[in-house]
Amino acid sequence: MKPLSLSALSMPILFSPPRIARFAPLVLAAALALGSGVAARAQPAPEAVTQFTLANGLTVIVKPDHRAPTAVHMLWVRVGAMDEVDGTSGVAHALEHMMFKGTPTVKAGDFSKRVAALGGRDNAFTSRDNTGYHQQIPAGKLEEVMRLEADRFAHNQWPDEEFRREIEVVKEERRLRTEDSPRAMLYEQQAAVAFLASPYRRPIVGWMSDLDAMTPGDVRDFYRRWYVPANAAVVVAGDVDVAQVRKLAEKYYGGIAARPVPERKPRLEPEQAGLRRLEFKAPASQAYVGLAFKVPKLEPADLTDAAGAASPTAAASRDALALTVLAAVLDGYSGARLERALVQGEGRVADSAGASSSLLGRGPQMFILDGVPAEGKTTQQVVDALRRQVAVVARDGVSEAELNRVKTQWAASETYKLDSLFSQARELGSNWIQGLPADAGSRVIARLRSVTGAEVQAVAAKYFGDDQMTMATLLPQAMDPNRRPRRPAAAGRHDAGVLN
Template identity: 50%
Template sequence: MRYSLQLLFFGFWLISQLAWGASAQSTEDTHEYLLSNGLKLIIKEDHRAPTVAHMVWYRAGSIDEFNGRTGVAHVLEHMMFKGTDKVKPGEFSRLVAAEGGRENAFTSRDYTAFFQQVEKSKLSKVMQLEADRMVNLSFDDTDFAKEIQVVMEERRLRTEDNPDSLLNESLMATAFMSSPYRHPIIGWMNDLVNMKASDARQWYQNWYAPNNATVIITGDVDPDKTYQLVEKYYGGIRAHELPVRKPQLEPEQKGVKQVHVKAPADSAQLVMAWKVPRLQPDNINNDEPYALELLAAVLDGYDNARLNRTLVKQVRLADNVDAQYDMISRGPALFIVGIDLAKGKTIAQAEAGIRKVLAEVTDKGVLDSELKRIQTRLLANQVYKRDSIFGQAMEIGGFEMAGFSWKDLDTVQDRMQQITSAQVQAVAKKYLIDSTLTIAILDPQARQSAKVGVQK
């Protein structure tokens, strides 16, 4: 399964040092350790309820795949539930449920993660199960042959029978020439058809190691005792050399790209995507990604934001419109504006409408009062996220996988609040230009009605 993540990370304190057998760093409620085998451990205390979230993040996603083997990261996520020498196939989920917990996993372009949420006294049990499959995963060719059929059916249902997914898949494949982001996370169907159990086993052997993993534990825990548990279950797992990650830099785009997709759908869609910079771990004070994040919120950050107010409510050009930008990622970033056309409206009208809204920002800028309301709203949203123990673990994990540290979160919060209206206008003018634009158009086709036989 996949979670759609728009990652803004906020709100921790400055660093102080602790003395431990493993190297350790700590704040008032967040503690980081590095085990001798390279495993990173982050513990965030939250004592409001007697529950805990336990997550293992592997820095291996579809960005690490190659042509001919796309989708293998997601397939291996499925195979991780097929058992070990100690746990029979299907038993992992049953054992967690027997403890009153919930569990699942998800694969993204940048990582694969596994989690359990349990009552705090059950942490030791789920940790033992997760550590076991980090090193002892076992599945035969028959198990794989059955599961790959499940994944192929998932692709049919979620992508091939879904016009939104088909359009997004074609957009990414058109926008990027070299970056692995051009491949779908679930993989191309032909690669799934030809995938072997040995491909999944090799992926496991390559990337599933403590020195490529981060364990994140949030909730009602004692950090000292929790560290001891992690050392007990994970500390004895050997590190191994990881494959070399070679850069796959995207060539400079020098003109508009366009792709048309024909698929059964109720209405036409238009997506416009511009290549823009992302936030870099070694340049976290670069204001442009923060300004782009705020630009997306100006356009689509609340009900009466500019795109919705103009194109949906006023001129009734669209049934739905949105703007997306994720400044936290391992690979290249896109600034995306998408629109579901209202009945009777054309693609040309939709593109003209979007360009008009964007021109108002590039030509006239953003009101200081408008920007301040958005900044306040974003800050409030981060506070609300802290009501979720699982949400806290998700924020930390996504940030760490992109090469940042949870210790940078205060910087992200502060920089976002310092961005000015002039900076938002500047990034709109600089980056929303045709030379970096990719356009994807959904041409709706009539849906085939099912034929029902009548027995006489």
């Protein structure tokens, strides 16, 4: 179990929805322990966040936390799958792989070896909105990883043959994570049906035909275009001194030449005006159905102290917050509404059922209802039961007890998330990607706690009609008895991550 964090809310969760974490018992216990002084010894509180910009446009964010002699260093680049163009889907993720393949002074594969030799660990990830690289190391080794990361950000290079080998690893990653998973294939195709103009319609890992056709030049062009200082941020959290980090940032990142960030064209999704339906057949043991509804997102401008009701997006942002609360009421804790109504008791129609709502992102957002039919039940029965629960909220509202329960969880999460340096750094980087202030986490929690039952009832009545829905159904087919399980292809040290 893990607390609801701003970085989790901002990661695009289209069609592969993580549940809003059911962390209440653990979080509340931790919060009570901290509040009652049960901890063995007092821990120094983390210091305030400091943010500054180098002359070349690169942002640096520092959060000192001296509770342990470790540090997390992250490089965030505001470019992801949504910045690709048709024909080169997957290039952002392919570049993430190639960033481990060398510079004039670091051989292919040596980056991770050097981090490990420092006593640290490293990895990277690609999402629709961004690409991130991270290392967790002893605090005294911060300078070494800053030197390494700045070097590959500015001087990534590799021979064509290295790319030809690595793109096969990327293809195998697609086969293992997507093509061998019926639900992953369903999610991918549902996104392609739900979105017309938005680049969120393309998979992060890329279409296989695009990976087959990708060239070293495609990746190098993407790197030169987007990996510029003004499009990146360095986040450091842990046992560090702000002045020290500033000095090291100036030394290793400050000398990278400034270049303009490419202009981004608006690719606005046209309003949906009718039900969209997808039926997907694949070898599977159980059916599955997912209902995706287009919903508003929280606009960064509406999270500032100056934001008010006069903002043109204020009402939509408020609805986005209320939808997040609705998802928590439906599926935010053990024994929430969907579990009680669909999974437990004599009226059981589903083996599992869930709800999630994405709040933040560079592109359009979705509210997801999904479920797996119980034995003897149909996907239509699950669909009807899921929509019935939303209709009940629209008709009768929610209780104060339900609202207080999810709000208490979010309040406790603000304390609990401090246990992880990585979570702190990731939240700060995610805030920057979305154009949010460094303290956006506490601001979002405060606004979520202010949502009323009437607002939750109103959004339940507003956003769940057929015209806003894309329904995807997995129709199980017989397994091929002669099919052999796929074995992962041999790969290097780097285990690149794709965030769906």
